[in-house]
Amino acid sequence: MGTEDIEIESRNLNLWYGSAQALKDVSIPIEKNRVTALIGPSGCGKSTFIRCINRMNDLIKGCRITGKVLFEGRDVYEKDVDVVVLRKRIGMVFQKPNPFPMSIYDNIAYGPRIHGTQAKRELDEVVEDSLKAAALWDEVGGILDKPALDLSGGQQQRLCIARTLAVKPDVILFDEPCSALDPISTARIEDLINVLKHDYTIIIVTHNMQQAARVSDHTAFFLLGEMIEFGETKQIFERPVEKSTENYITGRFG
Amino acid sequence: MSAAVRTRIFSPDTTDRVASLLLWASAIATVLILLSIIGTIVYRGIGVIDISFLLDSPRMSGAEGGIFPAIVGTLCLVAVAILTAGPVGVGAAVYLTEYAPDNGVTHMITFGVECLAGIPSIVIGLFGYAFLVVYLGFGFSILSGGLALMFMILPWTVRASEEAIKTVSGDLKEGSVALGATKWQTIRQVVLPSALPGITTGVILGTGKAIGETAVIxxxxxxxxxxPESIFEPVRALPYHLYILASEGISDDMAYGSAAVLLGMVLLINFTAVTIQRYYQARSGLRH
Amino acid sequence: MVREQYHEELTKVRQMVLKLGEMAGASIKNSVEALCDHNVEQAEAVIKGDAGIDDHSAKIEIKCMRLLALQQPMARDLRMIGAVIKINLDLERMSDLAVDIAKITVAIGDEKHIKPLIDIPRMAKIACEMLDSVLQAFSESNPDLAYKTAKCDDEIDALFDQVRRELITLMIEDPRKIANASHLTFVARYLERIGDHATNICESVVYMVTGDRVKLN
Structure with missing residues (x-):
């Protein structure tokens, strides 16, 4: 991959929660308009890693970071970086669908509104576009004023994706987006990720190795806070280089 | 093993049956106490309650006529208490849950809130008299009474709001922050609306406490x-009216009638609180 | 170790492949022996035995498909299953070729061979050795042994060329020998094919262990 295609790159990233080190010297290049999957056992640091990218770890007390996370060549931890703008450009979808307890419409309009869009027509457009992009418009187009929490789990998660798309990000971080969903809803989200990657750079943390294999172009394997192996997904799953990667993906752990 | 079985006086079955009987009896006793209070009050008081009792002014110190001014007085006092305790309580709760650093000062504030809840109401009444009535010169008035009531229900409001805010899941806050919202935007637009049913319930239950309070007012x-024509005028609250009717031996019937009305108001308020909570939960689809 | 049952199944598949390999090897050995000895009975036993081999091969395939469907093997397990599916086919084809040789033995019956058989048993011996050796490579996950084994195929090919030329010469000299000679040409051809299948298995073993896709013939 050419360096001009790298959208995000972590360089020697270390992270401590208090005195416990959660990330050790992690360096990963994330290619533009590709899906990069992060896999590894629980507590290996993969979720912690993506939370460094949009600085969600800022919210956690006692969290300390060294190293760099370059977004379009610029370290997101530089002093004059506006976190609000950063998080607007790097969206995030969480493990559990977390729609706000308001209407479907207001959920999608939430982001644009806090970033200053007030005009009704403009909001209507954003809501429709986002829901369409998240493959949810056909299901909820007629019931936009219904509470978002009335939707099924899978619909809620797509709503959360639509909500993220509404602020027009460049990157979307998925933190185990399907772990609370049934297989059909999971398949729909995976299809959606495949479509979205044409317009967005996607990073997905997943416990489900088959999911990583299905949706991603590149895969990084984490173990105990270290990034053990990074490569093309087809290589990682057919012939990993590192023994521990092989042991993990073939279920020979511990 | 078999020795243990033999030395047992009662079979496990018997113990179990006795235990459940005792527990059942406790539960029944609670309900019986409530029912007998309601029963007695309603039975003794229902005779005097009619439209004119509710809407007329008392005559002859309350021996005749109605209790309308006392009802109005109570509602005014409670309104002032809620309107002040609500915002202050929610504000304090937001600060304590979302902003306060985890240090000694915060712990002292939390401890202070606990202590405030523990102060006997008669003490709050005396303080209200010294501070509001005399020192600030509000005199005997709706304002003084309402603010004194606010002192009393404030800790309940703070605690109910704190609990309600804490139950708003971190997922929602993260969702908002991840969209680029600031902390205040998140609190105002996501946290507080989600916590509203809990806060409302807490405030209304505080109201239920305030409405029956005598010592403070x-x-x-x-x-x-x-x-009263303004909040600077004095009023007599319903429980105080009831106290005077009974203690001065003015009219037992009128006292029971007032008690029945007061009881009705408290039950109505509790019922409203539960209904509001149910309604919000159903509307937002939240299930706690 | 997690997923114990899965890993037991994987071990079992490997053992089934080794068993199939033994069966195919025995068929080859017996069919050529029968040919040399004009032993029609032994040849017929080989033909009959093929049903059992096909059965066993089908079982391996079913097991592989089931593992793929139910366990989603990854990395070296995935390569192992992929290799086994191919090896299974090769072994099954090898025993089919042994059957073909046995059928020729039956067709020849008591009719005397036009020449003493020397090179054909040699081809068979090398083919059987290749098979044994590649099965060992498979069971030990030893790519070096697979590479080494594949080299033996050159000997078989050379022998086939030699046998074919010799038989053609005989046929040109005496057209009465054509019937028997063409039978023997086919046998040699079948043994040469058996060698190719053995080479394929070598390739599969290399892929299974290293992930490299190599061409060894």
Whole structure:
């Protein structure tokens, strides 16, 4: 991959929660308009890693970071970086669908509104576009004023994706987006990720190795806070280089 | 093993049956106490309650006529208490849950809130008299009484709001922050609306406490039986009216009638609180 | 170790492949022996035995498909299953070729061979050795042994060329020998094919262990 295609790159990233080190010297290049999957056992640091990218770890007390996370060549931890703008450009979808307890419409309009869009027509457009992009418009187009929490789990998660798309990000971080969903809803989200990657750079943390294999172009394997192996997904799953990667993906752990 | 079985006086079955019987009896006792209070009050009081009892002014110190000014007085006092305790309580709760650093000062504030809840109401009444009535010069008035009531229900409001805010899941906050919202935007637009049913319930239950309070308003709201025209005028609250009717031996029937109305108001308020909570939960689809 | 049952199944598949390999090897050995000895009975036993081999091969395939469907093997397990599916086919084809040789033995019956058989048993011996050796490579996950084994195929090919030329010469000299000679040409051809299948298995073993896709013939 050419360096001009790298959208995000972590360089020697270390992270401590208090005195416990959660990330050790992690360096990963994330290619533009590709899906990069992060896999590894629980507590290996993969979720912690993506939370460094949009600085969600800022919210956690006692969290300390060294190293760099370059977004379009610029370290997101530089002093004059506006976190609000950063998080607007790097969206995030969480493990559990977390729609706000308001209407479907207001959920999608939430982001644009806090970033200053007030005009009704403009909001209507954003809501429709986002829901369409998240493959949810056909299901909820007629019931936009219904509470978002009335939707099924899978619909809620797509709503959360639509909500993220509404602020027009460049990157979307998925933190185990399907772990609370049934297989059909999971398949729909995976299809959606495949479509979205044409317009967005996607990073997905997943416990489900088959999911990583299905949706991603590149895969990084984490173990105990270290990034053990990074490569093309087809290589990682057919012939990993590192023994521990092989042991993990073939279920020979511990 | 078999020795243990043999030395047992009662079979496990018997113990179990006795235990459940005792527990059942406790539960029944609770309900019986409630029912007998309601029963007695309603039975003794229902005779005097009619439209004119509710809407007329008392005559002859309350021996005749109605209790309308006392109802109005109570509602005014409670309104002032809620309107002040609500915002202050929610504000304090937001600060304590979302902003306060985890240090000694915060712990002291939390401890202070606990202590405030523990102060006997008569003490709050005396303080209200000294501070509001005399020092600030509000006199015996709705304002003094309402603020004194606010002192009393404030800790409940803070605690109910704190609990309600804490139950708003971190997922929602993260969702908002991840969209680029600031902390205040998140609190105002996501946290507070989600916590609203809990806060409302807490405030309304505080109201239920305030509405029956006598000691606090005795020294602050006065005992005028006239209809108030502003919040600077004194009123007599329903429980105080009831106290005077009974303690001065003016009229037992009128006292029971007032008690029945007061009881009705408290039950209505509790019922409203539960209904509001149910309604919000159903509307937002939240299930706690 | 997690997923114990899965890993037991994987071990079992490997053992089934080794068993199939033994069966195919025995068929080859017996069919050529029968040919040399004009032993029609032994040849017929080989033909009959093929049903059992096909059965066993089908079982391996079913097991592989089931593992793929139910366990989603990854990395070296995935390569192992992929290799086994191919090896299974090769072994099954090898025993089919042994059957073909046995059928020729039956067709020849008591009719005397036009020449003493020397090179054909040699081809068979090398083919059987290749098979044994590649099965060992498979069971030990030893790519070096697979590479080494594949080299033996050159000997078989050379022998086939030699046998074919010799038989053609005989046929040109005496057209009465054509019937028997063409039978023997086919046998040699079948043994040469058996060698190719053995080479394929070598390739599969290399892929299974290293992930490299190599061409060894």
């Amino acid at each position: 005795m020294y602050t709201a006065g005992s005028s039986l006239l209809l």
